[in-house]
Amino acid sequence: MLIDLFKQLEKLTPSEKNTARFEKILAEISKKKNTESIGLLLPFLNDDAEVDELMFSIIHLIEMFEDRIYVKEIIKGIVKLWKKSPRWATIIHMRILNSQSTLDLYIKELNNISYEQKRIIEDLFKNLISKRPEFQQRCKRIQTMIVEKNIP
Numbered sequence: 001m002l003i004d005l006f007k008q009l010e011k012l013t014p015s016e017k018n019t020a021r022f023e024k025i026l027a028e029i030s031k032k033k034n035t036e037s038i039g040l041l042l043p044f045l046n047d048d049a050e051v052d053e054l055m056f057s058i059i060h061l062i063e064m065f066e067d068r069i070y071v072k073e074i075i076k077g078i079v080k081l082w083k084k085s086p087r088w089a090t091i092i093h094m095r096i097l098n099s100q101s102t103l104d105l106y107i108k109e110l111n112n113i114s115y116e117q118k119r120i121i122e123d124l125f126k127n128l129i130s131k132r133p134e135f136q137q138r139c140k141r142i143q144t145m146i147v148e149k150n151i152p
Contacts, residue, residue, distance in 0.1 A: 008025050037062070071109050075121075090128055097139070125143055
């Protein structure tokens, strides 16, 4: 059962010692192909994680879902993700920005965001531009769209 797998995952610290077990549980979660996994996995992303590879394993797992569902779930979880793990929230968004088809779906989903999500997304892209100027044009496109469409 999916919830049992997440309970097992919660008991593990994403460390060198637990890498094999963590990856095995992620593989089992992946086999379930349950879209609820995206929202359940986001809280496991941690800027202080000892093993970045495990964080990337989480990202790869959530990216396996259809882009429409993936971006909807990322936006849905953005407030908590940004507060807990701004580094990994930024990495996820860099990956979204690097895929035109995913970015197009992300932009469509912005029509349905709350004020708090808007504020977080604006902060995220502002932060991303300051750290990675090569993303400025794509980030500005989203920032402009949020303002022009008067999204909450």
